[in-house]
Amino acid sequence: xxxxxxxxxxxxxxxxxxxxxxxxxxxxxxxxxxxxxxxxxxxxxxxxxxxxxxxxxxxxxxxxxxxxxxxxxxxxxxxxxxxxxxxxxxxxxxxxxxxxxxxxxxxxxxxxxxxxxxxxxxxxxxxxxxxxxxxxxxxxxxxxxxxxxxxxxxxxxxxxxxxxxxxxxxxxxxxxxxxxxxxxxxxxxxxxxxxxxxxxxxxxxxxxxxxxxxxxxxxxxxxxxxxxxxxxxxxxxxxxxxxxxxxxxxxxxxxxxxxxxxxxxxxxxxxxxxxxxxxxxxxxxxxxxxxxxxxxxxxxxxxxxxxxxxxxxxxxxxxxxxxxxxxxxxxxxxxxxxxxxxxxxxxxxxxxxxxxxxxxxxxxxxxxxxxxxxxxxxxxxxxxxxxx
Amino acid sequence: xxxxxxxxxxxxxxxxxxxxxxxxxxxxxxxxxxxxxxxxxxxxxxxxxxxxxxxxxxxxxxxxxxxxxxxxxxxxxxxxxxxxxxxxxxxxxxxxxxxxxxxxxxxxxxxxxxxxxxxxxxxxxxxxxxxxxxxxxxxxxxxxxxxxxxxxxxxxxxxxxxxxxxxxxxxxxxxxxxxxxxxxxxxxxxxxxxxxxxxxxxxxxxxxxxxxxxxxxxxxxxxxxxxxxxxxxxxxxxxxxxxxxxxxxxxxxxxxxxxxxxxxxxxxxxxxxxxxxxxxxxxxxxxxxxxxxxxxxxxxxxxxxxxxxxxxxxxxxxxxxxxxxxxxxxxxxxxxxx
Ligand SMILES: Cc1ncc(C[n+]2csc(CCOP(=O)(O)OP(=O)(O)O)c2C)c(N)n1
Ligand SMILES: [Mg+2]
Numbered sequence: 001x002x003x004x005x006x007x008x009x010x011x012x013x014x015x016x017x018x019x020x021x022x023x024x025x026x027x028x029x030x031x032x033x034x035x036x037x038x039x040x041x042x043x044x045x046x047x048x049x050x051x052x053x054x055x056x057x058x059x060x061x062x063x064x065x066x067x068x069x070x071x072x073x074x075x076x077x078x079x080x081x082x083x084x085x086x087x088x089x090x091x092x093x094x095x096x097x098x099x100x101x102x103x104x105x106x107x108x109x110x111x112x113x114x115x116x117x118x119x120x121x122x123x124x125x126x127x128x129x130x131x132x133x134x135x136x137x138x139x140x141x142x143x144x145x146x147x148x149x150x151x152x153x154x155x156x157x158x159x160x161x162x163x164x165x166x167x168x169x170x171x172x173x174x175x176x177x178x179x180x181x182x183x184x185x186x187x188x189x190x191x192x193x194x195x196x197x198x199x200x201x202x203x204x205x206x207x208x209x210x211x212x213x214x215x216x217x218x219x220x221x222x223x224x225x226x227x228x229x230x231x232x233x234x235x236x237x238x239x240x241x242x243x244x245x246x247x248x249x250x251x252x253x254x255x256x257x258x259x260x261x262x263x264x265x266x267x268x269x270x271x272x273x274x275x276x277x278x279x280x281x282x283x284x285x286x287x288x289x290x291x292x293x294x295x296x297x298x299x300x301x302x303x304x305x306x307x308x309x310x311x312x313x314x315x316x317x318x319x320x321x322x323x324x325x326x327x328x329x330x331x332x333x334x335x336x337x338x339x340x341x342x343x344x345x346x347x348x349x350x351x352x353x354x355x356x357x358x359x360x361x362x363x364x365x366x367x368x369x370x371x372x373x374x375x376x377x378x379x380x381x382x383x384x385x386x387x388x
Numbered sequence: 389x390x391x392x393x394x395x396x397x398x399x400x401x402x403x404x405x406x407x408x409x410x411x412x413x414x415x416x417x418x419x420x421x422x423x424x425x426x427x428x429x430x431x432x433x434x435x436x437x438x439x440x441x442x443x444x445x446x447x448x449x450x451x452x453x454x455x456x457x458x459x460x461x462x463x464x465x466x467x468x469x470x471x472x473x474x475x476x477x478x479x480x481x482x483x484x485x486x487x488x489x490x491x492x493x494x495x496x497x498x499x500x501x502x503x504x505x506x507x508x509x510x511x512x513x514x515x516x517x518x519x520x521x522x523x524x525x526x527x528x529x530x531x532x533x534x535x536x537x538x539x540x541x542x543x544x545x546x547x548x549x550x551x552x553x554x555x556x557x558x559x560x561x562x563x564x565x566x567x568x569x570x571x572x573x574x575x576x577x578x579x580x581x582x583x584x585x586x587x588x589x590x591x592x593x594x595x596x597x598x599x600x601x602x603x604x605x606x607x608x609x610x611x612x613x614x615x616x617x618x619x620x621x622x623x624x625x626x627x628x629x630x631x632x633x634x635x636x637x638x639x640x641x642x643x644x645x646x647x648x649x650x651x652x653x654x655x656x657x658x659x660x661x662x663x664x665x666x667x668x669x670x671x672x673x674x675x676x677x678x679x680x681x682x683x684x685x686x687x688x689x690x691x692x693x694x695x696x697x698x699x700x701x702x703x704x705x706x707x708x709x710x711x712x713x714x715x716x717x718x719x720x721x722x723x724x725x726x
Contacts, residue, residue: 142492153460154492158484164450165485168457168465175439176461194477198450205445206454360495361529363553366628367581 032235032247036279039254042307044315046254053258058322064105064253065313065323066331068097071121072310073335074130077342078120078137082288086346087137093121095251095283098309099215101125102256103183106211106264112169113152114162114184118215122185123152130342140350159190163199163212167273170208174270181267183211183260189220191237192228200273204241209267211260212243212275215250217282222295238275250278251309254316281307354380389572394542395565398428400573401546402466406436409464412550414441416451416468416504425470426506426565448478452503456485459499466550472507472519479524486555487530502549503557507535508599508649510563510696512689518562519686520650522598525557526626526659532580533626535559537601539569541624544577552580561599583630585637589619592643592709595634595660597623600647600697607702616706626656631663638664639671643709645679647697652680674710 039047039055049055056064075094082090093100100122107113115122123133128145135144136155143154153169156162166184173180190196191214203210214234218225231237238245244266248259256278263274281304285292292301317323358365358373365373405412414432416424420443423430432441444451448469455465469475475482482503490498509518525533532554536542542560549556578584586601587608596604601622608618621637623630638644644664648657661676679697687695708716 141494143494143496146496147493148460148496154489154497158480161449161453161481161485164453164481165457165460167450168454169460170457171454172458172461172463175458175463182457194447195449195453195480198445198447199453201445201447202450202454356494360491360493362490362532362628363495363498367631368629 027239030239030242030244032233032238032245032277036247036249037255037259038249038252039258040252040312040316042251042312044312044319046316046319053255053262055254056257056261058317058320060105060257061254061313062317062322064098064101064257065310065317066334067101067105067125068253068310068313069331070335070338071097071101071125073339074124074342075121077339078134079284079288081134081343081346082137087134088139089287089289090120090137091117091287092284093118093282095304095309096215096217096280097121098253098256098313099213099250099278099280102253102260103185103213105257106260107181107183110151111180111264112166112173112182114166114169114182115152115155116159116162116185116187116190117155117157118187119155119185123155126150126152128152130338131345134346135350138346138350140352160186160193160195160199162186163196164202165199166210166212167199167203167206167208170203170210170267170273171206174207174209179209179268181209181211181264183213183264186212186214187220188214188216188218188225188234189223189228191234197237197241200238200241200243200275203273204243207270207272209270210273211263211267212238212273213260214275214277215280216277217280219282219286219296221286221290224295233277233279235275235277243273243275244271245275245277247277247279250280251304251307251312253309253313389570391568392539392571393566393568394536394539394560395426395428397539397543397571397573397575398546398560399430399432401543401550402429402432403435404574405466405547405550406432406440409550411462411464412440412466413458413463414466414468415444417444417446417470419443419468424468426562428504428506428560428565429468448475449481452478452481452486455501455503456481456489456499459501460497464500464550466502466504469503469505471517472505472521473516475503475505475521478503482525482531482557483528487528490554491530498553499555500553501555502546503555504546505557505559506562506565507559508561508563509686509692510599510649512692513562514689515686518692520648520681522559522626522650523655525559526656530555531627532556533559534580534624535561535598535626536624537561537564537586537596537598537622538577539567539571540575540577543571543573543575545580545624547574547576548580559598563599564602567602578624580625581628581630582625583621583623583633585619585633586622587618587620589617589641591616591618591641592645592706593619593621593634593637593641594645594647594702595621595623595664596647597626597656599649603697603699604647604702607699607706610699611703611706614703614707618706623660629663631667634660634664635667638668642671642673643706644668644672644676645702645705645709646676647679647702649681649696651683652678653683655680673713674708675716677705677708679705
């Protein structure tokens with residue numbers, strides 16, 4: 001029998017994770033459900049409640065909505081800043097708001113996040129100053145925030161390399177008796193990189209409390225998912241490492257938060273890592289410099305517009321009576337104020353100091369760096385004299 | 389003073405570091421029960437337990453990336469790469485994260501760790517087991533790169549590497565592992581950034597590091613018969629580099645040969661030669677020459693002796709140091725575009 005996706009799907013017919021894996025099939029407790037977990041219909045209508053993924057508290061969902069609205073506004077503002085030449089480049093996560101915010105809300109403030117370049121929205125959702133988040137893209141330094149204080153690693157560009165750091169950090173924390181969880185973001189394309197596999201495997205072998213959160217937005221720049229994997233879906237990659245996995249509708253905010261909450265609890269309880277794949281879609285090009293029309297057609301993008309996560313949550317919260325016109329307007333106002341503040345602060349020209357180039361290569365500069373620093377100092381002094 | 393091998397001194401350094409600093413963790417491939425394929429971690433797991441010294445999955449990027457995360461959590465990882473060429477899978481982690489994290493975060497995060505690499509040849513090893521990979525690391529700002537040539541240095545430099553606030557690539561010359569020397573542990577020798585004159589001489593300076601140091605010393609001994617009194621400088625730490633000690637020596641002797649086991653092109657030996665001639669031009673009676681491995685993939689065991697810098701090749705090179713102030717015949721026939 002060939003293992004076509006269909007065949008694998010048929011081999012795993014259950015829709016609920018049993019409390020203990022079936023004795024006959026050691027993989028059964030590890031496999032994701034055959035269909036992505038969904039608690040809201042795309043139009044915001046709630047689906048029947050389920051006991052494997054209880055709905056998060058309504059207050060949490062309201063806060064999620066607020067952060068998604070602010071996050072989206074931040075994202076739009078960052079794209080605008082790029083057009084004005086304030087940022088060198090910006091990878092938008094528009095369309096992925098449920099994932100960006102859900103991951104942050106599922107964690108405690110003292111948990112660690114290992115983000116990629118795609119996660120600017122998640123970072124501002126974590127409360128990191130947006131100017132510090134955009135330092136990298138503005139170009140006045142690499143990482144603009146304090147990773148140790150914010151418990152957030154620098155945004156990672158070498159694909160998948162952060163997956164191993166998360167394993168080490170999480171193991172190191174538990175080794176020292178702390179119950180920190182690490183959440184590593186990763187894209188669909190990057191799951192083909194070796195470091196994804198090494199990271200998940202290390203985390204599993206060392207029982208490190210890590211949640212690997214794959215945002216499957218269907219493309220790696222231009223390359224579609226079908227070129228990355230022949231697996232039924234990316235959540236099926238966990239079973240080979242002994243890691244329980246789940247897939248979720250990444251545009252269903254309620255389901256994303258429910259699934260990630262469970263994954264984080266699993267890791268924190270000392271059961272080791274967990275892999276979550278969220279099916280979502282990036283509405284914008286890969287970055288502002290990309291031309292997405294070369295590899296995907298407008299119909300496809302339009303179809304995803306109908307599954308907008310922000311509208312979906314808004315509809316649901318309104319139906320639940322947790323949101324009304326006044327609240328929506330108030331939150332929109334917060335988002336506008338946030339964007340205005342960002343715009344204004346990004347308009348100020350950052351000061352950069354060439355002498356700082358030598359400061360953080362080593363704890364103490366080597367004699368060779370001291371020599372080069374003196375050379376640059378002399379060059380700058382001569383240039384300043386020339387200007388005078 | 390006691391006689392011991394470099395392997396024993398390295399083992400003692402790891403044991404003492406584990407004993408004195410709870411944050412130190414030693415891990416890699418086969419380093420646990422087996423004690424490493426070169427037995428450098430012998431007995432550490434039995435003595436300190438399998439939480440302090442442990443085997444990992446076979447994945448070098450994983451090992452180094454895991455160490456990054458552990459260092460971020462406040463621990464002090466000391467990892468072993470099984471052989472030089474098998475550290476290459478970890479290169480992305482080393483070049484993009486280990487070396488850069490302090491810089492990328494303006495010093496808010498640092499990842500002090502030691503990456504131990506048994507390196508270089510001279511042991512009759514088959515392919516992929518004998519690479520001299522120091523240039524890759526020395527070319528990567530943010531890393532310190534250290535290579536001991538004596539038993540005392542092996543102990544002292546490894547202890548210093550583990551205590552250092554920056555990541556250190558610690559290159560252990562395989563062919564010296566089981567060479568014995570005199571040492572009094574816990575030895576403390578010159579700190580990082582200091583080269584050491586291993587043999588004083590007046591006629592020319594041989595600059596060498598790691599596995600090339602004993603060869604240079606042997607050549608200096610043999611040179612006495614030819615009437616040359618050669619000084620030998622052991623670089624010890626490639627990064628940070630000690631320009632001063634080397635330049636002082638060359639200014640005294642007026643002649644310099646740089647010896648490295650690695651292939652020569654674009655290598656550390658080339659860097660040293662360039663630095664010496666920049667600093668010592670007016671003291672030099674001859675161009676700075678180099679003796680290195682050939683610019684070939686590391687050869688099969690039965691051919692490695694032709695590849696490696698030898699006493700004869702060093703003496704032939706010393707002979708070309710303009711003793712009679714005549715053009716070097718080699719450059720009359722080679723290296724011209726015509
Ligand atoms: C090791 C490595 N190779 C290539 C790149 C260039 N690159 C940047 S983003 C990207 C696509 C990644 O796609 P995916 O993992 O799906 O994440 P997404 O951008 O869709 O969020 C590529 C190829 C890189 N950053 N790192
Ligand atoms: Mg993608």
